[in-house]
Amino acid sequence: MLNRVVVAPSGFKESLSAEAAAEAIAAGVRRVLPGADIDLVPLVDGGEGTALALAAATGGRIVTTAATGPVGQTIAAHFALLGGGDTAVVEMAAVAGLSLVPHGLRDPGATTTYGVGELIRAALDTGARRILVGCGDSGTSDGGAGALQALGARLLDADGRELPRGGRELTRLHRIDPTGLDPRLTEVELLVACNPYNVLCGERGVARVFGPQKGATPAQVEELSAALENWAFVLTRDAAVPDSDLRSGPGTGASGGLGAGLAALGARLLPRFDVLLDHLDLDARLARADLVVTAEGALDLQTPRGKVPAEVARRAKLHGRPVLALAGTLGEGAGEVPGVDACHGILPAPMELAEALLRGSELLTDATERALRMIVLGTRLPVQAEVSGTQRPSSVR
Incomplete structure (x- = not known):
């Protein structure tokens, strides 16, 4: 069960502050998990906010x-x-x-x-x-x-x-x-x-x-x-x-x-x-999570080079916590960020950059809902386990 969700995003440049991004993600989580305990940890990397x-x-x-x-x-x-x-x-x-x-x-x-x-x-x-x-x-x-x-x-x-x-x-x-x-x-x-x-x-x-x-x-x-x-x-x-x-x-x-x-x-x-994250007690908050959601404007080959989602994922994995990363764009290497278990782009269809920046909060909330529904669905599907050379369905609780 997903009872406690830690939301720890970066800001989206020229669109959303880290605080606004966290609130948008939380709104999407509540659509799917209305009873979840959501811990908002908007993260700063030295930049805006x-x-x-x-x-x-x-x-x-x-x-x-x-x-x-x-x-x-x-x-x-x-x-x-x-x-x-x-x-x-x-x-x-x-x-x-x-x-x-x-x-x-x-x-x-x-x-x-x-x-x-x-x-x-x-x-x-x-x-x-x-x-x-x-x-x-x-x-x-x-x-x-x-x-x-x-x-x-x-x-x-x-x-x-x-x-x-x-x-x-x-x-x-x-x-x-x-x-x-x-x-x-x-x-x-x-x-x-x-x-x-x-x-x-x-x-x-x-x-x-x-x-x-x-x-x-x-x-x-x-x-x-x-x-x-x-x-x-x-x-x-x-x-x-x-x-x-x-x-x-x-x-x-x-x-x-x-x-x-x-x-x-x-x-x-x-x-x-x-220098920055110790002020926010991030590690202790990640340790209590059932799911960690992070986000930034772009997820790509640059992400492991000191970006917020990579740091969140690294710390979450020290506690064995699953990590979902949301991004405005998914570039080369988006699916290979260490510690990130799944990633999801927030754009439902091609659109002009100006429109995407203007609609950042709405797009991020909707994308969170889509991703969470897939995660919840996955927890209800039977999986195939190999037993004595045969495949036998088992349920995931």
Whole structure:
């Protein structure tokens, strides 16, 4: 019997927050299992919703402030102060996320993380002694250069002039003057919750892997890749803490290279789930489940590389729990995610992306109902068991 269902989804980019996705899935579960105990665990991966989720989980609060958005406009941004301590959470997506970049301005060579540095400064102003920067859902690829500029570093060309903001400008970077960096950075513990699979440079660097998703043309991808190579070289030479591998170290490519920029300041780049999920008591909640339902926008070969469904499935399997994964799209490798017992796409028929994004909640609820009805049906079907060389039906209870 399916008496307890844990619903632990990620958000669906530009469509549903993790909280909204969890509610949509729960609505579908209730259509099939009206008496089930449903435990909602909307999961954050450092991207959109991270600050709000961790503030709620710890009894903390959200601090709103004006900051510079990814295309240079002033926006209303926020960070969290967690309850029970002096930790601040800066969610980079709240000030430099892809959702803040208008479709007509999606050029990752031009967008900036300047606002991330402003939020870190604002967190320092509160007296925070520990700052956790959540990486995910970024609309930038400037290697964290903008954040360092906001924190006081000067990025100079060969003539000693300060560079404008944006990753593309890093092709002209000649020297970094770090003397103006906020001195409080040396007195605070700076942690970055990131995907360790993301690296700054090379064939798997952020320009090539994520640049097209952020609007870059093939020519812009190559331009940006070269710019980040130069950034890694100059940053390592002029500003980085000793023994830093800013070019290909784990997590250096997080949020368009923000990981590398902050690592140069001495930040520790940590696997995001190790940092974030302990606040949500996820393992204990999975252990009590009869079924675990997770979800994300796409299930494919990238999912095992640090995505929410793969982490949920891994942890659920430690307790022997079955896992259903729902996704907006099922790509190559969708059926091969370790720990996922079954996957199901939410689209009932081909449709335009804009319509799918608009109808995300409805589609996810309906897809949950369809998948659950198949699971319930499967529990009622006889199976064939091999006994003494013959097949004999047996019932599953």
